[in-house]
Every structure is written in C-alpha cells, then in structure tokens.
Amino acid sequence: MSKPMRMFNPxxxxxxxxQMRALQLERLKRMVAYCYERVPMYRTRMDEMGVKPADIRTxxxxxxLPFTVKDDVRDNYPYGLLAVPMKEIVRLHASSGTTGKPITxxxxxxxxxxxxxxxxxxxxxxxxxxxxxxxxxxxxxxxxGALGLHYGLEKLGATVVPVSSGNTExxxxxxxxxxxxxxxxxxxxxxxxxxTAERMxxxxxxxxxxxxxxxxxxxxxxxxxxxxxxxxxTVTENYGLTEIMGPGVAGDCIYKDGMHINEDYFWCEVxxxxxxxxxxxxxxxxxxxxxxxxxxxxxxxxxxxxxxxIIDAPCACGRTSRRIEKIRGRSDDxxxxxxxxxxxxxxxxxxxxxxxxxxxxxxxxxxxxxxxKVQVKVELLDGSLLESYxxxxxxxREIQANIRRICQLDMEITLVSPxxxxxxxxxxxxxxxxxxx
Ligand code: DLL
Numbered sequence: 212m213s214k215p216m217r218m219f220n221p222x223x224x225x226x227x228x229x230q231m232r233a234l235q236l237e238r239l240k241r242m243v244a245y246c247y248e249r250v251p252m253y254r255t256r257m258d259e260m261g262v263k264p265a266d267i268r269t270x271x272x273x274x275x276l277p278f279t280v281k282d283d284v285r286d287n288y289p290y291g292l293l294a295v296p297m298k299e300i301v302r303l304h305a306s307s308g309t310t311g312k313p314i315t316x317x318x319x320x321x322x323x324x325x326x327x328x329x330x331x332x333x334x335x336x337x338x339x340x341x342x343x344x345x346x347x348x349x350x351x352x353x354x355x356g357a358l359g360l361h362y363g364l365e366k367l368g369a370t371v372v373p374v375s376s377g378n379t380e381x382x383x384x385x386x387x388x389x390x391x392x393x394x395x396x397x398x399x400x401x402x403x404x405x406x407t408a409e410r411m412x413x414x415x416x417x418x419x420x421x422x423x424x425x426x427x428x429x430x431x432x433x434x435x436x437x438x439x440x441x442x443x444x445t446v447t448e449n450y451g452l453t454e455i456m457g458p459g460v461a462g463d464c465i466y467k468d469g470m471h472i473n474e475d476y477f478w479c480e481v482x483x484x485x486x487x488x489x490x491x492x493x494x495x496x497x498x499x500x501x502x503x504x505x506x507x508x509x510x511x512x513x514x515x516x517x518x519x520x521i522i523d524a525p526c527a528c529g530r531t532s533r534r535i536e537k538i539r540g541r542s543d544d545x546x547x548x549x550x551x552x553x554x555x556x557x558x559x560x561x562x563x564x565x566x567x568x569x570x571x572x573x574x575x576x577x578x579x580x581x582x583x584k585v586q587v588k589v590e591l592l593d594g595s596l597l598e599s600y601x602x603x604x605x606x607x608r609e610i611q612a613n614i615r616r617i618c619q620l621d622m623e624i625t626l627v628s629p630x631x632x633x634x635x636x637x638x639x640x641x642x643x644x645x646x647x648x
Contacts, residue, residue, distance in 0.1 A: 217529075219335040219367055220328065223475050224530045231474055231531070236270050238503035239478060243267050243276065246511055249294040252287065253277070253511060273478060273501060274489050279513045281314065284454055288312045292508050295319055300507055305353040306453040316355070316453050317507040323362065325504055326459055329473040330363020333462025336471060336528070337447035338393075338421040341368030345393035346386055348400060349426065350376040350637055355457025356426050360395045363459065369393065376400060376636040379407045386417050393421045398429035398437060398448070399639035402570055405440040406634075414442055425449040425458055427638040428538045430556050432563035434467070436570050450538065454513055455500050461535050469522040469534030476504050479535065480512075481521055484542045492521040497542055498535060516541045518554075546576065546644070548583045551620050555642050558587060558622075561613040567592055567606055571632045578646040585622040587614070594628045 218224045226234070244264040246253040256277040257263070266275055284292065293300065301320050305313040318326065339345060345364045349356035351373065364371050372389055374382055376396070382404060385391070394401060401422055408414040419441055425448050429437075437446045449462030450470050460477055461470035472479050480489050481496040490496045498517045502509040518541065522534040540554035547553070555574055562572055569590040577584045589610065596602050607624045614622050 217335070219332040224332060224471075224532065226475075226531060228531060232270060234475060235478055235503060238475070239270065239273065239501065240264065240267050242501070242503055242505075242509060243511065245294065246509055250292055250509075252283065252292060270478065271489075273480065273512065276501075276511050278487065278499065279454075279510050281454070281514075281516075284314050285312045289315045290317070292510075293317050294509060295506055302358075303353075304355045304358075304453055304457060306355070307353075313353075314453050315508075316457070319506040322456075322505055322507050325476065326359060326456055327362040327366040329456070329459035329476055330359055331367040332473060333449045333459065333471070334360070334363055334367055334369070334393075334423055336462050336464040336530070337423040337449070338445055338465050339364065339367065339369055339423065343392045343421070344370045344372060344390055345395060345423075346372040346374055346382070346389070346391040348374060348376050348382055348394065348396040348404065354637075355451070355453050356395075356397075359451070359457040359459060360423075364393075364395075379404055379636070380411060383408045383411055383413055383417075386419065387413055390418045392418050393423060394419055394441075394444075395423055397426050397635070397638055398424045398433055398446075399427065399635040400637060401437055401446075402433070402440070403634040403636070405437065409440070414440075417442070419444050422446040423449065423462075425451070425462075428540065428556055430559045430563065431537070432560050433570060436563055448537070450517075450535065452515060452517075455502060455510055455515075456505070460500065464526065464528040464530060466527045468526060469536050471526070471528075471530050471532045471534050474532045477501065478503055479521060479533070481519065482514075484516075484518070492523045492533070495520045495539070498538075516543050518542055518545075544642070546642070548576065548585055548620055551618070553585075553618055553620060557618045558614065561617040562587070562589055562610065564613055565606070565610050567596070568610070568626070569629065571634070572641060573632055574642045576642070576644045576646050583646060585620065586625055587622050588625045588627055588632060590629050590632055591626050592629060597626070597628065 247264050262275050299319050300317040302318040305315045351357040434446050447463035451458040451460040461472045463470050478501040480499045484497040498515045500513050518539045519535045573588040575586045610624045
C-alpha cells in the first residue's frame with residue numbers, strides 16, 4: 212500500500228517564513244496595482260485616501276489601503292466588482308445571508324484551479340488522501356461549500372460522492388454501501404447525521420475515518436462530541452467565505468491546533484473591530500483578508516466580522532504557515548444581554564460539559580419591562596426524566612451553574628423531550644432574538 216499523503220504541496224506548505232513574506236509582498240504589490248487599474252471602486256477609494264499602488268513597499272503598508280465591507284459587495288451587485296470582462300468569468304457563486312441582496316462572486320478559470328489547489332491542501336491536512344471516498348453533504352448550488360470541496364477533493368485524487376444535503380437516512384445508507392471514509396458537512400449536520408446513523412443502528416458498520424467540517428463555528432466540546440459519536444473519527448474544520456473565495460482560506464491539520472492559512476493566496480490581519488487598527492499576532496480581533504492571487508473578483512482588506520487571533524508558532528505537522536484560532540463568533544453575532552457580551556459559542560461550551568443532555572440547543576432572547584431574558588432550550592437524552600421533578604431540577608441547576616460560570620449571566624433553562632428541537636442540514640441557526648419586536 213502506498214504511504215498516505217502528508218501534504219499536498221510541501222514546497223508551499225513548508226516554505227520558510229522569510230521566503231513566504233517575500234512572495235506575499237510581491238503578490239500584494241501586483242494585486243493592489245491590478246485592483247487600482249481594473250476595479251473603479253478601488254481606484255476611487257484609493258484616490259480619495261491619496262494612496263497609490265507604488266506606496267505599498269512592505270507588507271505592513273497594507274494598512275494604508277481602504278477596507279472592503281459586505282455592503283460594498285451588495286452595493287455593486289451583481290457584477291460591479293469584477294476585474295475582468297464577463298467573458299473570462301466561468302463560474303458564479305453567491306451566499307444568501309438573511310437580508311438584502313445576495314453576495315456574489317465571479318471566478319475565472321485560473322481562480323477555479325487555484326481554489327481546487329487550496330482546498331486539496333486543507334483536505335490532506337485534515338487526513339484525506341487519494342485513497343479516500345469522500346461524501347459531500349453540503350448543499351450543491353450557489354453555496355461555495357459543495358463545489359469548493361468537490362473540486363479540491365477530486366484534485367487530490369479522492370473518490371467524490373456528491374450526495375448534497377438532505378434525505379439523511381439515505382445519506383447514511385450510501386455511506387455504508389459506498390464505504391465512505393471522509394465526511395464533508397457542517398458540524399450541525401454532521402451531528403444530525405451521527406444521531407440518524409445511531410438510530411438506524413448502522414453507526415458501527417461505517418468506515419468513516421475523518422470529518423472535514425466547516426462553514427460555521429463549533430466549539431472544541433462539539434468537536435469532541437462529534438468524534439465520539441462517530442466512533443472515534445478525527446474531526447478537523449476549515450474556514451472560508453464567499454467574498455474571498457469560499458472554503459480554502461484556512462484549515463486544521465490533524466493536530467487541531469489552529470487552522471493553517473493558505474498564505475501564498477491570502478494576507479490575513481486581525482484588527483480592532485472598533486478602531487480598525489491592525490493588532491499584533493496573538494491578539495483577538497476581527498479577521499481581515501486580502502486576496503493575493505485572484506483574477507475574477509479580488510478583495511482588498513475584506514472585513515470578515517469573524518473574531519479570532521493569529522497564531523505564529525511552529526506546528527507539529529511541519530507546515531510553516533501562520534494559523535487562525537477557531538472562530539470565537541462573529542462581531543455581529545455577539546449578543547449584549549443586560550450589558551454583558553455573550554457569544555452563542557459560550558452557551559455551547561457550557562452545555563456540552565453536562566451529562567444527560569444532547570448537543571442540540573436553542574437560545575431565545577426576549578425583553579420585558581426593559582429587562583433582557585435569555586431562555587436556553589436543551590434536549591434531555593432520557594425522556595423519562597421529565598417525570599421526575601427532583602432529577603430535572605438537579606440537572607437544570609447544574610446547567611445554570613455552568614452557564615453562570617462561563618457566560619457570567621443567569622439564564623432560564625428549559626429541558627425538552629429527546630428529538631424535539633430543530634435539526635439543520637446546513638448551517639445551524641441557534642439564536643432567536645425577539646427583543647426588538
Ligand atoms: O461558508 C464557505 C465555506 C464553505 C467554508 C464550506 C468552509 C466550508 P459563506 O456562506 O459566505 O461561505 O459564509 C462565510 O461562515 O464569514 C464565517 O462567519 C462562517 N464560517 C465559515 N467557516 C467557518 C468556520 C462559507 N470554520 C461565513 N468556523 C464566515 C466559524 C465559519 N465560522
């Protein structure tokens with residue numbers, strides 16, 4: 212048997228820092244000039260700020276450039292930010308979001324080739340090889356997740372099963388029949404699939420080894436629960452966004468100590484979300500990404516709203532790239548409850564440490580007499596507990612104490628019967644905020 216792949220592109224993935232910085236600077240200079248010449252919005256903004264492409268002499272000069280925000284992409288919907296004639300665009304993707312016009316992205320043929328390369332790297336980092344059979348349970352369509360992973364996995368030579376999301380029992384049957392070894396899904400859907408496989412009594416007949424998950428946040432506790440539920444698989448996650456490319460910006464290696472950035476394609480900074488000032492590596496703030504190589508719709512300093520920090524320490528896997536820590540939350544998902552900042556991920560951490568409850572939850576915020584109230588609905592693993600007031604109260608108190616310790620807030624805990632909360636086949640929506648209604 213051949214040795215499993217350890218890296219897809221060792222030359223790039225283990226490039227010494229100095230050499231990588233030189234490559235990034237060369238690419239940054241070229242990209243800034245490219246955007247200035249071809250995208251009217253960037254030319255206008257840079258002219259207004261009195262910045263010319265020639266002013267970019269070092270990587271830190273990136274801070275001279277204007278930010279790009281989601282509204283810029285919306286305001287230029289659908290083609291206003293393309294840097295090439297439509298004839299050169301061979302694919303369009305979009306992310307719907309909850310309000311307003313979708314966010315669109317156009318890709319040239321070179322963009323698609325580069326995209327497959329960056330995804331292939333993160334799949335190998337997450338354990339996949341050309342010997343694997345990978346089931347893609349992201350919804351196929353305008354969403355970048357399914358096709359992004361699809362071409363990356365094909366590029367590395369894995370066998371792709373493009374099943375898409377939904378019809379969960381059939382997914383489990385196919386996993387067994389096809390001998391699937393790698394699962395591609397959101398963490399929320401992967402959890403739902405694990406439950407379904409357990410219920411069907413098939414979980415031990417599966418050959419699954421790796422879950423390469425992404426497109427939404429999840430906590431370490433959720434990762435551990437997924438690994439356990441699926442019978443001891445390795446779960447890694449990867450990160451990306453439509454505006455910048457889709458999946459492929461960064462991904463975990465099997466050491467799960469931060470997501471390796473594809474640094475030859477992206478320049479990542481972390482900024483103070485309030486002042487926009489660039490922060491030193493290691494400090495938490497908002498991730499801002501600049502495309503270093505992209506023809507169709509490149510972005511300069513795109514504000515992701517995702518909160519993380521950059522890790523610049525060696526990794527046991529031998530890759531030399533800087534990493535981003537697990538996303539803590541989005542700055543626009545941060546809830547302010549009675550003056551306290553709350554990320555939904557903190558609630559997840561508090562819940563998953565408690566025995567007797569399942570990994571599904573829902574957070575509902577209401578306001579009465581100017582007072583915010585948070586209700587957390589959680590499923591019991593054993594429904595018969597609903598008959599025992601004493602046991603229920605004890606469990607509720609334990610959860611409440613955990614939440615108070617982690618979130619510094621008191622919340623009302625509602626324990627519900629097993630299998631009654633909503634399940635998700637894509638990105639989970641766990642928060643309902645009714646305070647301004
Ligand atoms: O979710 C791209 C993607 C697909 C990434 C598949 C990984 C796997 P959008 O739909 O544009 O693109 O959503 C982007 O999702 O700004 C984050 O808030 C969130 N997100 C994506 N990956 C992660 C992750 C895709 N690993 C938005 N952890 C981003 C936390 C994530 N949040």
